[in-house]
Structure formats: structure tokens, C-alpha cells
Amino acid sequence: MQYRILGRTGLRVSVIGFGGIPVQRISTEEAKRVILKAEETGVNFLDSARGYSVSEEFIGEALVDRRGKWIIATKSMARDKASMARDIEISLKNFKTDYIDLYQFHNIRTKADLDKVLSEDGAYTALLEAKAAGKIGHIGITSHSVDLLKIAVETGKFETIMYPYNIVENQGEELFRRAMELNIGVIAMKPMAGGAIENGTLALKYILENQCITTAIPGMAEISEVEENARVADNVTPLTADEKQNINKIIDGLGKEFCRRCGYCAPCTQNIDIPSMFVLSGYKERYNLAAWGEERYFSLQNRAKDCIECGVCENRCPYNLPIRTMLKKVRKTFNE
Known part of the structure; x- marks a missing residue:
């Protein structure tokens, strides 16, 4: 397993992390087996969220007596101070731990959202207080809007960003370069384009070839997925000519009906998101x-x-x- 430093957090994370969405569809015991297998391969970074139903709890059960081997990241949709403080406590309880390495704002969409969380009684204040109390280590932000994150990285408030990056969604590459200049860690979500890309090995090779990416977090719910993903991280090599040709085929196939969630279609006349x-x-x-x-x-x-x-x-x-x-x-x- 190869590792990279997650920006100015200083955390040394595996280039393949554990995405926590799919564990919702398996049992606690199955989740534990998958997570322990990931640990065996050298994966040490995992990401969950308050909004992923039982994900935090299942991961917490798997990490009993193993907390020191993992870097835990989670996130909350809370926008005000009181709600964020409450969510932090819930996350700590779910993970059965007294600290969380990285706590992130989940899906900040607009400048108004960003202004809200950074206001005097906004959620950012709760994270600062939790950080001072040793309950969290670092603060990050996630979004599906590249324009929003371009603003966020310049505030100096965030140590990491999370944004979609995959064979079909590469509109964030300029943002990633700027984040690297600012020593902000970059977490690539949706590496398989939400399951639309079937060749997981090729998808991860494409992402990891970009040195601006610190870690990619494919969702994993089966041992076979862990093994396949880990093999890519064991030997990160440049894409071959054949692989680049296959990537172009994937782009041609998915590009005609694949939403990049850029948000430029808004506002809808019927208020549909x-x-x-x-x-x-x-x-x-x-x-x-x-x-x-x-x-x-x-x-x-x-x-x-x-x-x-x-x-x-x-x-x-x-x-x-x-x-x-x-x-x-x-x-x-x-x-x-």
C-alpha cells in the first residue's frame, strides 16, 4: 500500500481509503470482516457521514480495540453551531472513540451555505471548539460544486477538500492543483462515478496518477472489492496506451448521459434539484x-x-x- 500526506493535517493516509456508504446494505459482522480485510491490505483511512444511516455505528463496532490503526473521517450536514456540536457527540458515540481525526462539512452547495457555517454562531465555531477540546483533529469541507470549493480553499479555514473525481468527472483538476499549492489535502469521492464505471482497477489507476490527489475513497462492501482496490494501491504505475484508449471509450459511453453535478442547470423552473x-x-x-x-x-x-x-x-x-x-x-x- 502506498501512502500520501493529507495536506497540512500531516496525516499519512493510504492512497486508497474506505468509503463508508455501502456498509449500510450489509450486516455489522459483514462490515467488520470487510473493514478488517482492508486493514490487512494497509488501508488506514475511512470516511463516513452522519447521513449514511448506520455507517458510523457499523464502522465503530469494527474498530473496537483497533482505533489506533485507523484515521477516521466523517461529516455532517449541520450548518449552525448547536446542530454541529450535537452531531459531533453522536459521531463520537457511534465510532466508540473520544476523538475523530477529520470532521467535514457535508455537501456545502452555495456561497450562502458557506457564509452560514462560517458565521459567528455557525457550525465552524462548533468544530473549532471541538478541536480545542481534543474531540476532533482537523476540519474539512465537501461539495459537488467546483466553484464553491474554489472560494472555500482561499479562506484558509479548511485543511482538506472532498470532491468527485473519476474518468468522467475531471472538471476539478484546476481546483486540485490550487489545493496542492495551498497544502490542502484532496480526497477524491465517487471514484467509480457512483457505480457507473465497472472497471474499478482502471478507474483507480486514473485517479492515482494525479499527484494532486491524496486519497480516493471507493465504497467497499465485499472482500473482493477490497482486494481489487488494494492491488491498485500496491503498485501505482502510469497508464498504458491501451488503458488510455479504454478510458476514452468509457468517456464516450458515459459522457452522453452522465450528470457531473456541476449545478449549472439550476434554478429549475419547478424547483427540482x-x-x-x-x-x-x-x-x-x-x-x-x-x-x-x-x-x-x-x-x-x-x-x-x-x-x-x-x-x-x-x-x-x-x-x-x-x-x-x-x-x-x-x-x-x-x-x-
Whole structure:
């Protein structure tokens, strides 16, 4: 296993981390076996979130008596001080630990969101107090908006960023270079494009060839996935000509109907969060997290069924995606 330093945190993390979303669909014992297998291969970084239902708890059970071998990262959607302070305590209890190495803001979307968390009674204050108390070690931020993260990295407030990066989604490369200049750790989420990329080995090789990336966090719920991913990290080599050709084929195949969640389609005339429609559809179709995806989808007031096919979103999309057709497929996925 190869390791890189996670920016100015100074943490030495495995180039392949453990993504905590898929453990929701397996049992506690299965999760423990998978996590211990990851530890055997040299993986030492894992990422979860308050919003991943039982993920934190299952990971906590697996790390009993093994806490010192792992660097734990998690995140919260809290935006105010009181809510974040509460979530930190819940995370500590779930992980059965008295400290969390990296606590992140989960999916900051807009400048208004960022301003809120950085305000006097915002969630950032709670993280600073938790850091002073030794409950957390470092502070990070995650987002699906490259423009938002370009602002965030210049504030000096964050030690790490997390953003999608994979064969189809490479719009963050300029951001990653700037983060490296600022000594900010870069965590690549969605390395398999939400399960859309089937060749996991090729997907990870592509990511790790970029020296601006500190670690990639593929979701893992099976021993075979751990073994395949770890093999890539054991020997990070340059992409071959054949592999680059295969990458171009993947881009050609997925690029026509793959949402990069850039947000340029917004605002929808019917107030539909269009990128979220495709993310939640992917959770049900490819992540095998049907119940979780459905719960989150149907909790939204405005959904794919509310599309009036005005086409405004398609005119804004920089990737020329057939969004109206894609939303019809989302409706079929959720049987509405």
C-alpha cells in the first residue's frame, strides 16, 4: 500500500481509503470482516457521514480495540453551531472513540451555505471548539460544486477538500492543483462515478496518477472489492496506451448521459434539484441501496415527476445532456 500526506493535517493516509456508504446494505459482522480485510491490505483511512444511516455505528463496532490503526473521517450536514456540536457527540458515540481525526462539512452547495457555517454562531465555531477540546483533529469541507470549493480553499479555514473525481468527472483538476499549492489535502469521492464505471482497477489507476490527489475513497462492501482496490494501491504505475484508449471509450459511453453535478442547470423552473435526482437514482440502481435512496428521494417536495419539460435546464447544461429524457428515466426508477 502506498501512502500520501493529507495536506497540512500531516496525516499519512493510504492512497486508497474506505468509503463508508455501502456498509449500510450489509450486516455489522459483514462490515467488520470487510473493514478488517482492508486493514490487512494497509488501508488506514475511512470516511463516513452522519447521513449514511448506520455507517458510523457499523464502522465503530469494527474498530473496537483497533482505533489506533485507523484515521477516521466523517461529516455532517449541520450548518449552525448547536446542530454541529450535537452531531459531533453522536459521531463520537457511534465510532466508540473520544476523538475523530477529520470532521467535514457535508455537501456545502452555495456561497450562502458557506457564509452560514462560517458565521459567528455557525457550525465552524462548533468544530473549532471541538478541536480545542481534543474531540476532533482537523476540519474539512465537501461539495459537488467546483466553484464553491474554489472560494472555500482561499479562506484558509479548511485543511482538506472532498470532491468527485473519476474518468468522467475531471472538471476539478484546476481546483486540485490550487489545493496542492495551498497544502490542502484532496480526497477524491465517487471514484467509480457512483457505480457507473465497472472497471474499478482502471478507474483507480486514473485517479492515482494525479499527484494532486491524496486519497480516493471507493465504497467497499465485499472482500473482493477490497482486494481489487488494494492491488491498485500496491503498485501505482502510469497508464498504458491501451488503458488510455479504454478510458476514452468509457468517456464516450458515459459522457452522453452522465450528470457531473456541476449545478449549472439550476434554478429549475419547478424547483427540482436536478443533480440530486440522478444521484439518488444511482443509489437505487447501482449502489444496491434502494430503501435508502427511496427514502431520500420521496422526502423531496419537488421530484422528477414535476418536470414540465420546459427545456431551460438543457440550454444551461455545459455538457449538452438530454436532461428531460434523463428525468423520465428517474421516474421509472422510482415508479412514479
